[in-house]
Amino acid sequence: EMHVMLLSCCVLVLLMPGPCFTAPTLISGTESSPSTQPPVDLKLAAVSIAYGPSFTSKMKDMQIFFGLNATGVLNSETLEVMTSPRCGVPDVEEYSHIQGTRWNKNVITYRYLLYTRDLPRNTVDSLIASAFNVWAKASGLTFVRSHTNNADIMVEFVTSNHGDMYPFDGPRGTLAHAFGPGLGVGGDTHFDDDEHWTAGERGFNLFLVAAHEFGHALGLKHSRNPDSLMYPTYKSSRSANLLSREDVANINTLYSKLL
């Protein structure tokens, strides 16, 4: 099961006031601001209050992860990377573990629960199948579409609160998240349907985001290497080789004894 590391989730919740936003003085501060975005120092205050004493070390971890100055202080540079369009799987404290759990089989099934209306269904089907194929080609795993309740990976497009502990945040910010291999929610992959999903370069490319998320659904963690598909922030342009050498090595190490 996925580790609950709340840093990135909570930050996004705090920045975009929602049901979890519980600091009244910060809400009134936001309301008195003429801009819709709270000023950076207000964001810093909110984040610091939320994390207390462990804040500095968590912030350092995150800064190291993204190759920033590891000051332990949340500055605007750090805030920018934390709020850029990215995967919602918490990455702080996870980058030290390259591998997670894995499926104990090499045929993995997936099922759609809810589609997006941004794209025709057959386009979604083909983009999702292509995203699975990225990993199939590299690993020898096989992905089979299923229509049964016991499919391994449930794929759905949802918004805001959607039944897990990780509400989405409206447009931009968190784009999607996926649970590592396991029973129940294990492997399930959720896309924020408040994003504009596309098959091209405008909005967010569903194939690219899905390929990244399926890496998590197979047990891979985030990578600090910007060339890795498992780097947490969204990049619209990628080379023909979607997977870095590291990605290929990681998926094969994870599933090597099985195949």
Ligand SMILES: [Zn+2]
């Ligand atoms: Zn991710």
Ligand SMILES: [Zn+2]
């Ligand atoms: Zn979710």
